[in-house]
Amino acid sequence: MNPWGGCRNDPLYATLSSGATWDYDQSKAVTYSAIANLFGFTFGGSDGFTTDVEHDYQASKSSPTTYICGPKNGKPPIDAPVLYNTP
Amino acid sequence: MSRKRGPIIARTGRFAGLIAVLLASVSITACGSASEGPLQTLSAGGKPVLAMTSVVVTPGQSADAEAYVTTSAKNYPVQVTSVSVVPVAGEPAGTLVNAGVQSTGASVAADRGWPAVPVEPLIGAQLAHRLPGNLFGIVFGASGPATGHNYAVAGLRIGYRYHGQSYSMIAWAPLAICVAASLRSNTPSCQPFQQKINQIVMKLSGHPS
Numbered sequence: 001m002n003p004w005g006g007c008r009n010d011p012l013y014a015t016l017s018s019g020a021t022w023d024y025d026q027s028k029a030v031t032y033s034a035i036a037n038l039f040g041f042t043f044g045g046s047d048g049f050t051t052d053v054e055h056d057y058q059a060s061k062s063s064p065t066t067y068i069c070g071p072k073n074g075k076p077p078i079d080a081p082v083l084y085n086t087p
Numbered sequence: 088m089s090r091k092r093g094p095i096i097a098r099t100g101r102f103a104g105l106i107a108v109l110l111a112s113v114s115i116t117a118c119g120s121a122s123e124g125p126l127q128t129l130s131a132g133g134k135p136v137l138a139m140t141s142v143v144v145t146p147g148q149s150a151d152a153e154a155y156v157t158t159s160a161k162n163y164p165v166q167v168t169s170v171s172v173v174p175v176a177g178e179p180a181g182t183l184v185n186a187g188v189q190s191t192g193a194s195v196a197a198d199r200g201w202p203a204v205p206v207e208p209l210i211g212a213q214l215a216h217r218l219p220g221n222l223f224g225i226v227f228g229a230s231g232p233a234t235g236h237n238y239a240v241a242g243l244r245i246g247y248r249y250h251g252q253s254y255s256m257i258a259w260a261p262l263a264i265c266v267a268a269s270l271r272s273n274t275p276s277c278q279p280f281q282q283k284i285n286q287i288v289m290k291l292s293g294h295p296s
């Protein structure tokens with residue numbers, strides 16, 4: 001579960017626009033397949049719950065701006081050990 | 088007499104040499120250094136952490152990304168005096184549209200249109216710790232003019248003053264910009280170009296590939 005309920009509730013969220021990609025090489029990403037399908041994300045892992053050290057975020061060209069956040073540890077996505085991408 | 092002069096001259100010469108070395112060191116420090124200041128690109132285990140982005144934009148539209156910088160400055164402010172893009176060799180460089188310090192904590196993974204999140208002007212900014220871990224984010228936008236062409240940025244070169252001295256550093260933040268007439272479902276993906284840029288910047292920055 002996303003501890004924020006939605007990443008816009010995290011003041012340290014990061015934005016990802018439609019058709020853009022963000023490859024980040026440090027943390028693990030957590031998402032859910034339904035959300036992934038809804039927002040058109042693809043990941044390095046194929047099950048929508050990647051544990052790869054490296055992962056890719058790619059927003060579909062038709063998606064709205066999507067928000068990425070970390071757990072409630074006060075760290076921004078660039079410095080978070082786990083990432084969520086629920087809206 | 089001459090026996091006494093010899094050693095005295097030798098000692099004087101060594102002393103003069105030492106003074107020359109010290110003066111040279113002071114001179115180098117006064118001119119600024121690329122690596123000795125308190126700002127460093129975000130790193131882990133001594134290697135830069137790279138957040139690599141790609142954005143499809145229309146001609147002149149800003150592709151936004153973020154560079155992350157850590158600071159070891161204590162008690163004295165760091166004031167940014169200049170910023171420019173670091174080009175990727177062999178690729179057309181994106182034109183810097185603007186750069187700012189994130190002001191609310193919200194950051195940019197990859198976005199378009201300046202500014203994607205609230206920022207304060209970077210030039211003249213007195214940097215304080217905005218995020219945990221002595222970390223702050225510099226949001227920047229870059230663009231390219233021609234449809235069907237790709238542009239790249241390896242990172243930002245940031246000039247700043249700290250404790251009366253000038254420094255510069257590179258904040259690595261690879262950004263691939265693909266310019267299209269419009270963003271449609273059949274617009275070619277920017278990812279292949281991004282992967283090419285990533286490989287170049289990883290080598291350039293000393294990132295383990």
